[in-house]
Amino acid sequence: MQQKIDAQQVRKVAKLARLDLTEAEIEEFTGQLGAILQYVEKMNELETAEVEPLAHCLPIHNVFRADQVRESLGTEKTLANAPERDGAFFKVPKILEDSSS
Amino acid sequence: MPVHDLTAMELRDRIAAGQVSSVEATRAVLDRIDRLDPVVGAYLSILPERALETAKEVDRKIAAGEPVGTLAGVPIAIKDVLCTSFGTTTCGSRILQNFHSPYDATVVRKLLDADAIIVGKTNMDEFAMGSSTENSGLRKTVNPWDTSRVPGGSSGGSTAAMAARMCFAALGSDTGGSIRQPASFCGVVGLKPTYGRVSRYGLVAYGSSLDQIGPIAGTVADAALLLSVIAGHDPADSTSVDEKAAPAGDYLAGLNEPVEGLKIGIASAFNAGAEPAIQKAIGEAVDDYREAGAEIVEVDMPHLDYAIAAYYVIATAEASSNLARYDGVHYGYRSENANDYIEVYTKSREEAFGKEVKRRIMLGTYALSSGYYDAYYLKALKVRNLIRGDFVRAFERCDCLMMPAAPTTAFQIGEKVDDPLKMYLADIYTVAVNLAGIPGISIPCGFDAAGLPIGLQILTPAFSEAKLLRIARMYEARTNWHTRKPVGLE
Amino acid sequence: MSDLTYKVIVGLEIHVQLNTRTKMFCSCALSFGEEANSRVCPVCLGLPGALPVMNRQAVEYAMLAALALDCPVAEFTKWDRKSYYYPDLPKNYQISQYDLPLGGPGSIEIPLEDGTTKKVRIRRAHLEEDAGKNVHAAGSFSQVDLNRAGTPLLEIVTEPDLNGPEQVRALAVELQRIVRYLGISEADMQKGHMRFEPNVNLVIDRAGQQFKTPIAEVKNLNSFRALERSVAYEIRRQLDDFLETGRTMQMGNKSTRGWNDVHEATVLQREKEEAHDYRYFPDPDLVPVVTTRQWLDEIRSRLCELPLQRQVRYVQAYGLSEYDAGVLTGDRSTADFFEQAVGSGGDPKRICNLLTQVGLKLANERGRDLLGLGLEPNAVATLAGMIDQGVISASAGNTILQAMVETGKKPETLAQELNLVQKSDAGELEGIVDQVLKENAAAAADVVAGGKKSQKARGFLLGQVMQKTKGQANPKVVSEILNRKLR
């Protein structure tokens, strides 16, 4: 039986998920995720070509908010749980390159 | 009868009548917590000063004849998945161990507005991921009926606190059975409302399209009372349902009226997966309903066997995204070993998340990643639709479905922790309900040979909680399983 | 070199901040340079348990923009989560729209230098939330400010239809004009309200063979000038690079380059397009948007005539120059003012001159728009009429307009007060003309004699009359009198 996922893929996924997994965890997860994925593929027994995907159980739409300002938390409350701050800012180690939306 | 053995309704009425004070009831609960919780481990934090102060205020209001809320003076426990602007909100995780929420969850607001006394916040599987509360990053909780066993999960702290009468009622959350399964393991009532019935605002998200907050109580009436307080539309939650579409109500009104011409649907083949003692207890419960005049119809639920597969893809996919925010930048744990900003993410998450959380984040990330999305995530959404279809068709033929809440009674601590798939498979009777968004309740319906409680699960169509509670109450009124208390704890 | 030709291919990715009162999914006020992290709430801070709720105004602004860009508005759209980790993105996913954008495909018409216009195709227009800001000024660490996090953004993606720096600039200017006309964005590039990211490459023909250079995406463009220059720079750079290395477009060799305003050059940021895996999936916390016909009609009714259409109309209907029409339609309030003045009966060209030569200049000096000067359109129309009727001279008109801004008085009043009313009374002027003719008999004779000197002599006599009247004589009336007397 072919393994569903190998250690290399597990490393890649860990990188995407921003988890610095240990080697022991990578090994453990490779086996466990493989078994789970193997099980999950049970879904392939079902013919679903004609079935709509169901992301929301509720048939509701257009739930809006009026464009009215409400008070924000304020700087102190916003930063209250910050692991590190610098004045009114959150502080993080130097970011090297900017991304964008 | 000692105060702690009163139901929430009885307590509320006696407080209102001035027969018992809220301070007295709160002290009784805090004393029990002091005495029993070192063994049970139900609470992550207790709020004695705040609780007593609020209780005093309720007593004053009642003495002064001022109007009070529907839960006036009743000590309640809440799962630590709910944000409170007081104390900590940890979600059972080391990553939020010192987190102080600046705001209250909508349900917490509603409890406070109803003059309930929040005595403490209960233990849970980390981020509600688990079926035994063994995945808590902060504390171990045991089953009050047998302290070598798990209380179930993920709302195991709330159900254990309820079973040990360390509260009069509690709130839990249910993403794939996390109220119903621990309720069945602990011999209490646990209700998962329809998706959209109760606001999720302030409920720390696990699987957002599946999560619902619900009551855990000693009786069906107490569950109805709590639901009446927490249900209803909330403009802060886009997925909470409009009052006009599905009015929430007073779930106590008409609760004791039996449902005439009740039709119960049974999927025999599906139910056959449970332990013999459980099958027997469920069978006897159904017989009891038949004696009370109900008709039994056999229903075919061909897709329920695929519910676990679909659930573990959808829930983990959503979780992988919901839990991305715990990164050590704006709040929560930050690793001291991070040398650059990327390591702030990778090391904080690695060091503070427990194994099950990492496992699910990995699974969900994989299911959404490029090249696998269609095969796993999209496929699971389609299977979800098929599962919902099973329920829709079944409810054309019956008023409710009855099945076990879990295939086993409470298992031994450590029994399944090393085999996640085995643990997942034990969710067979609960996850489909979340996928379909319908309400479900677990009520005590017997005990196995080891004296462990068994839960009867009842399911009804979306937004029919009132009927669901009436059906549950019909059985409760004819039996006394719910009056049994764990022995040997005291 | 002579056998080498090339074509420039540019597509734009544009982000426009909508000027709603509150953020996209929470009730925090939009930020305008307040203290860092002062406009943040549990939702835009991404706190556990917080949930987003759509801002109706933002959705309607986006619908309005889509309609203006000729993009059909989707009947059904939804929200998706786009995953990437960055300190200014508190949830580590951005709420955006992936497979079902709010609008598109459509097009935008841009003016070209030769006076014609060009249709540039728009691939899609969708709504999303902005990130906060990472500040790198501190040296050894970075600072994060979330005030901007959650601001509604309209993302517009064009097809690669632009074929040079001027066209890129023209599109940017035109889009700015449109969104300002619609009142949905301040669209100030310096303030980052409008951000352009051009994707540039060349299709080179050499000796009958075709080559495509690798695409470069340019970022950090804070002005129209930077936008135009960066594309021009990229063209040169890519051509040089091709000639030197022969490198052509391959899978995954798209690069990201940042514009350096000081050196006027793009600098490589990322060589290879990183294998992004955004893991888009429908946001379970938000419900879909269904746009009914009725709702869409209501939004459509708010749509105004777009600036370029207006500009063309001014040229055709009023005979204005392309340049003047462009200036007047530069912003909606100016064009509206102009049309109101014309509507009050003023001559379009005369009003145009008053507004472009004096009004806009004054507004500019005072850092306001035309409306901010407190002028009434019908007063400007009256002023234009006074010029046309010869009551005042054109230059006196300019003086009066300035005085109107300064004093708020009526043009008729000012003409009197400033003594700028022209002498048009033929009887009074005739006397003066007679006197001038008497004093300058030689010149008068030259006029009557006709021939070479006649024209010059006529001008001289007119000048003498103007001098005697201190410039207040209506030159047209004086001319007529002179003509009559020197026949």
Ligand SMILES: [Mg+2]
């Ligand atoms: Mg974007």
Ligand SMILES: [Zn+2]
């Ligand atoms: Zn906010």
